């Protein structure tokens with residue numbers, strides 16, 4: 489029978505003098521004369537609980553299985569700790585090993601492991617200090633995202649994960665098929681006959697919930713999606729995953745100004761929420777991962793974002809006197825090096841770039857009167873570059889049709905999307921935030937594989 493226990497977070501906040509039950513995994517064990525010290529953690533907070541085991545109660549034989557990685561249940565008394573770092577420690581009366589961990593093979597030892605090595609033990613790395621902190625912050629961030637939208641009356645909508653339309657009109661997608669890859673049915677022309685596939689046509693994993701989100705915004709006014717998205721882009725970078733989570737609000741009766749205001753309020757709110765809820769974890773990131781984390785977060789939470797048009801941004805980049813790996817001139821998409829220059833060197837704060845050339849943006853973005861640019865906005869953050877991409881959507885059916893043609897997209901595939909402009913169209917806008925990019929920004933972690941529980945990247949889908 490398991491005894492009722494308490495979380496270490498709550499025990500560490502309690503006063504001394506109570507008899508309690510704690511459970512957790514051994515981080516370290518230290519033996520000195522007459523007493524053994526064992527640190528246990530249960531993931532509930534950054535800190536571990538120090539368990540003190542007097543040798544008079546616990547002889548060597550009773551503690552052979554108390555080794556790093558073992559899972560323990562400890563009953564004892566909370567006593568005032570002599571160490572300044574913690575208020576209380578647990579003086580054990582009884583210890584039960586719920587699960588031993590063979591010390592000759594347990595891979596997660598006290599010594600600092602590289603993140604590369606920890607990725608190989610993705611099933612055990614959540615027990616390490618760094619990944620404990622990462623996933624507590626991820627949890628707090630996800631909850632803050634829901635709270636932000638729910639407090640503002642946005643409807644949470646679950647858009648499909650399997651889709652037959654490619655939202656961006658380009659972009660590499662994962663196919664979803666039940667056809668036998670060894671001998672798929674063929675048309676008379678010899679092509680694979682997807683009419684015989686599960687959905688009667690080609691299907692894919694979604695790259696974005698936006699188009700379906702728009703259908704809901706034109707019924708519920710303000711909505712958001714928050715779910716997994718998939719990109720089969722074979723870009724092995726520290727910023728790209730094949731499976732990642734995206735937040736996509738969509739608002740009816742909203743233009744690009746409203747969209748930018750929401751994006752800025754949103755980023756400030758979620759950053760502040762994480763600072764409030766995960767202070768110990770953020771302090772750890774600041775001390776051990778990147779010593780600019782705390783200052784940038786507090787800066788972003790309190791300072792106004794810079795606004796600049798794409799045209800102006802290109803002029804600034806051309807005048808910077810820098811040599812770029814990707815040369816810059818009006819018409820090219822901004823690369824990470826350009827984005828980082830703007831936010832890190834030029835403005836030293838988050839920057840919203842607006843009104844991009846229509847050729848480099850998606851077909852659904854609203855055309856400006858200049859005939860050259862669209863009402864797009866990208867929010868760029870120091871250290872990361874693009875963190876949010878959004879736009880006011882084209883609500884005028886003729887212009888949307890023209891954009892589909894200009895992007896070489898078949899109108900027939902977008903008939904339902906065009907219907908939204910045919911029946912009760914309204915000005916509307918929205919954006920997408922990649923959850924993992926945001927987490928990298930908040931934690932200072934340098935590789936996106938280290939802010940998702942189990943990363944899916946080209947050549948790798950372990951665990």
Ligand code: ATP
Nearest residue numbers: 719727728729732874875876877920921922924925
């Ligand atoms: P990038 O130029 O960095 O590849 P993108 O222009 O393809 O980004 P969008 O299509 O605008 O990105 O997607 C919206 C958001 O989703 C981005 O701002 C980013 O935060 C995130 N994102 C995009 N691709 C990935 C990916 N492969 N892995 C993780 N997050 C991503």
Ligand code: MN
Nearest residue numbers: 659719721728
């Ligand atoms: Mn991309």
